[in-house]
Amino acid sequence: MCPIPVGIKRVAESTIHRLSHYWRVLIALEKEGYKTVSSRELAQREKLTPAQVRKDLSFFGSFGTRGLGYPVTQLKEQVSAILGTNQTWRVALVGVGNMGSALVGYKEFSRQGFNIIKLFDNDQRKIGSFHKGLIISDVRNLEVEIKQAGIEIAIIAVPSAVAQQVMDEIAKGGVKAILNFASVKLKVPGDVCIRNEHMSMELEHLSFALVNKITGKQCE
Amino acid sequence: MCPIPVGIKRVAESTIHRLSHYWRVLIALEKEGYKTVSSRELAQREKLTPAQVRKDLSFFGSFGTRGLGYPVTQLKEQVSAILGTNQTWRVALVGVGNMGSALVGYKEFSRQGFNIIKLFDNDQRKIGSFHKGLIISDVRNLEVEIKQAGIEIAIIAVPSAVAQQVMDEIAKGGVKAILNFASVKLKVPGDVCIRNEHMSMELEHLSFALVNKITGKQCE
DNA sequence: ACTTGTTTGTGAACGATTTCACATGGGCAC
DNA sequence: GTGCCCATGTGAAATCGTTCACAAACAAGT
Structure with a gap:
């Protein structure tokens, strides 16, 4: 703004x-x-x-x-x-579901120096198992493990209902940069930078364009 | 703009x-x-x-x-x-890879009336097989099948290298609204509305914020 | 019916961002 | 070394978006 x-x-x-x-x-x-x-x-x-x-x-x-x-x-x-893309960043991903899994496998992130090195989930069946070479940790240990691993950026890919809760733990862990895929507005401490990836809203923008017969360049 | x-x-x-x-x-x-x-x-x-x-x-x-x-x-x-969210929309997804699969399973889309009803890929091993109840079509039939199915919105989730090519076929198929996950700027006809979901760029924004010690609210 | 309190809708002021236009200064040819 | 050309860097102007402030309008209570 x-x-x-x-x-x-x-x-x-x-x-x-x-x-x-x-x-x-x-x-x-x-x-x-x-x-x-x-x-x-x-x-x-x-x-x-x-x-x-x-x-x-x-x-x-x-x-x-x-x-x-x-x-x-x-x-x-x-x-x-x-x-800041001339350096590498330590990234944690919370929520190894549908979207989370896809993001772990998204090559472009690592290619640009954003290395996902920690995974978290709350599903007992997933915790302890490996996913693309990374072990999935218990989300209850977020704060501690994030600190230990020196995480600088966190990605939230959990259901909207628990996103705020996860957000709070991440903030406690001292992470100052967050990419949020949950479609809710999260409350963040004043010194944390959050970016929202609201995919549904982009589709809504498109449907708006269709309904209102917006054309081409004007739409971007 | x-x-x-x-x-x-x-x-x-x-x-x-x-x-x-x-x-x-x-x-x-x-x-x-x-x-x-x-x-x-x-x-x-x-x-x-x-x-x-x-x-x-x-x-x-x-x-x-x-x-x-x-x-x-x-x-x-x-x-x-x-x-335009008081109606349902017929959506096609091109590229059933990492990201594409995740999007098919993304419940919020259908919950809001964006129904993914067609899948396309160029991988022979995938073509003809089913993915979450939908058969995967050959990307070479894009134009025809999109028209037949009356697709209104297309999602591009293919590698950047082939995104423009796919884009052109979609446009030929008469689709006027596109959500693009490939991280390239696509050329689109004047009457097509395109929205870009450039996830790497959001991460770059975060790393910029970290490098420049931007704080909180100022960052959104 | 009249008065009071509340909240909308909107022109006008303000602030931010983009575009314009040109002075400034470096390269290159002679 | 001199002069011309060209593209940058940047104040000033224009455009676009947000906030202010207030008149208009409706509800509710007396």
Whole structure:
């Protein structure tokens, strides 16, 4: 909702989101052999305006060369450092059900440095068993085991009814970043950052679009 | 990005999103026995301002009674009609892999009227077999079978590399609403509405928050 | 019926984000 | 070294979204 303080200035939520896009484009450009790239080219690939690209980047520093553009590899690394994707993160996943299992197997997470290293569930039949090489721990030990493993990010993939409860334990465990797949609004301590992945809401947006005959670009 | 024309006026993207939230709250309120609800109460439950709630709703009509508030059941139904969740939708899922399987089993979709009635994959070993009661069709028949089944919404859960290709077939099949789980920007015809579920990007947002020591509320 | 209290609906003010437009400065050719 | 070209970086303007503040309207009580 409100902008995010970084240092003194404030970044727009949307800027961070676009940064993720830039990062992906830069990786692609590097593969394609580009040495430098202009804000125009970068913008075209993401259907944005060149001005937007320059504003976004200039917020974090002066990465380009006038008359030339941005050095691809270098910018890629700088964006990566800003996003924190130049390091690996220790991730715990709570709820090894339908969705949870899929997320454990989701290659892209680990490929980008998000390593799921702990699994939790409340089902006695699952606890103690292995899932894709990881043992499933009892959710009742969340707080302790999260601390021991030095978990930095937690993914909540439990039924909505117990999500808040799980959330509270995770917070007690000192985790400051949470990705929530349960479709409820969770109460979080002031120093915890939570992102919601509300899949049903995206479908509702689509049905809204269909009912109201929204077209194409206007819908994203 | 840009606002969405509904009739003549334009709705903000964020308004639609909040409408989904209101709908959920209204369902809960109805269960709790509320007959009417004020914008203040509604706002509190979603951590918004009363003015925001009134602006959002007033965009679509005049649903409340001054001095009293909004009639819960009636408003719930009106919001539902606006969102298109008062009807059922025929959904196809392409890519019965890790994520795809999880989505088929995701109860909340069907509970809200989004019925996955067709599955597609390109893996010969899967084609023809049953998955949760649905037969898996050959992705090469996408266009035809989608038309035959009268599919209205498609979910793309295939590897990024083939997502665009699948997208094109879906568009040929006449589907106007797409939920995309592949982490690439897809080119879509002007009259197709696409929503992206980029899970890695949410994690990147979290790692950004951790690196930059963003706190709590500022992060959502 | 009149008055009082409450809450909606909305124009106007405000704040945030995007786009514009141009001065600035580096590369490159001669 | 000089001059031209080009793309960045950035204030200023425009657009978009949120909040404020209040008039209008309805309910309830007397």
